[in-house]
Amino acid sequence: MNWSDKKSIKVAILDLYEGHPNQGMRCIREILNQFGEANNLEVQWDEFDVRLKNEVPDLKYDIFISTGGPGSPLESEGSEWEKVYFEWLEKVERWNQQPENHQKKYIFFICHSFQLVCRHWNLAKVCKRNSTAFGVFPVHLLPDGKDEPVFNGMNDPFFAVDSRDWQVIEPQMHVIYKGAKILCIEKERPHVPYERAIMGMRFNEYFIGTQFHPEADPIGMSMHLQTEEKKKTVIDNYGLAKWESMVDQLNDPEKISWTYAHILPNFLNIAVESLLPVETHS
Numbered sequence: 001m002n003w004s005d006k007k008s009i010k011v012a013i014l015d016l017y018e019g020h021p022n023q024g025m026r027c028i029r030e031i032l033n034q035f036g037e038a039n040n041l042e043v044q045w046d047e048f049d050v051r052l053k054n055e056v057p058d059l060k061y062d063i064f065i066s067t068g069g070p071g072s073p074l075e076s077e078g079s080e081w082e083k084v085y086f087e088w089l090e091k092v093e094r095w096n097q098q099p100e101n102h103q104k105k106y107i108f109f110i111c112h113s114f115q116l117v118c119r120h121w122n123l124a125k126v127c128k129r130n131s132t133a134f135g136v137f138p139v140h141l142l143p144d145g146k147d148e149p150v151f152n153g154m155n156d157p158f159f160a161v162d163s164r165d166w167q168v169i170e171p172q173m174h175v176i177y178k179g180a181k182i183l184c185i186e187k188e189r190p191h192v193p194y195e196r197a198i199m200g201m202r203f204n205e206y207f208i209g210t211q212f213h214p215e216a217d218p219i220g221m222s223m224h225l226q227t228e229e230k231k232k233t234v235i236d237n238y239g240l241a242k243w244e245s246m247v248d249q250l251n252d253p254e255k256i257s258w259t260y261a262h263i264l265p266n267f268l269n270i271a272v273e274s275l276l277p278v279e280t281h282s
Contacts, residue, residue: 009272011045012057014085016069016112019052023220024067024110024213031215031264038265041272054081056088059095059105063271065264068111068213073119073126073166086120096206106271108264109209111164114201117209118168123180124198125170133162134234135242136221136249136256138187139199139212145183150208150266151200157187159255160199161216167197168211179204214263218250225250 013028025047036043048055057064076082089107096104109117119126138157145151171182183200200210224230225247234243249255 007040007272007275008042008044009063009275010061011043011063011065012061013045013047014050014056014064014066014113015047016050016067018069018071019049020070022068023217023224024215027213027215027217027220027260028065028067028264030217031260031268035265035268039269039272050085051076051081054084056084059091062103062105062275063268064092064105064107066107066109066113066209068113068163070112072128073112073115076116077119082116085116089117089120096204103275104206106267106274107207107209108267109203109207110215111211111213114209114211115164115166115168117203117207118198118201121203122172123201123203124168124172126166126168129165129167129197132165132237133167133186134164135162135246136160137162137212139184140187141184142182144181144202145200148181148183148200148202148208149270150202150263151183152266153262154259155254158259159249159252160210160212160214160259161221161256162186162212164211169195169197171198183208184210208267210263212259214259216256217260218257221256222247222250 011032013025015025017024029045032043032045035041046057048057050056051069092105092107095101115126118124136159139160141151141154141156141158146156179202181202182198183202185196186199188196197211199212202208225234225243231243234246
């Protein structure tokens with residue numbers, strides 16, 4: 001998709017981190033920079049502080065990425081920022097439903113955002129996990145995931161960074177959003193009697209999301225693991241061997257580097273391809 005004339009695309013990043021220190025924003029910026037360079041594209045982006053400033057983008061943007069974030073995806077129900085966020089989402093939906101709008105708007109929802117929209121559309125049960133999921137874990141593709149273009153090139157299972165106290169489980173198949181497909185689920189844990197969480201879903205032709213962090217890169221994850229607070233938390237909960245194994249996994253090119261290099265870049269490729277001028281014949 002390397003065009004001879006440099007094209008420009010506009011991306012909006014909806015920041016749900018509520019001012020908390022994180023690696024997610026840095027990783028998303030890096031992916032956008034790398035994508036632009038690899039495809040001879042001018043990628044312009046703006047960032048919107050959803051939870052602290054009630055900021056959301058307008059519809060001049062081509063592509064939207066809605067981030068992860070801290071805290072409960074349930075307790076914010078009814079809050080002012082959430083009301084603004086879902087009004088924005090409905091505007092994007094309405095735009096995409098209008099046949100005269102040939103260039104559709106694409107959204108990728110990450111972790112906290114994924115949980116919010118699953119709750120908002122009543123697609124599945126959103127609840128607290130029995131224990132925190134943190135680390136690099138295998139994710140298993142379902143049949144729809146194997147056919148999903150955004151997951152093109154992914155292994156089964158593939159590995160992803162998981163960092164959450166909440167989960168999306170028990171899909172509501174009788175009310176599932178029009179066109180929604182469950183793409184992947186978390187690793188099987190035969191020794192515990194818990195349902196496996198939904199780790200990725202295509203909501204409709206233009207909206208997709210994951211409960212894991214496809215933007216996570218080894219550098220950011222390593223920095224996060226090396227902080228005193230996170231190192232202590234992992235060792236206290238899982239032991240030193242687990243922490244050391246997590247650090248080792250970050251150096252495996254088949255694991256999160258592979259996920260980082262495929263999922264969001266695939267999403268961006270698909271969205272940008274759709275922005276090519278529509279040919280009209282007189």
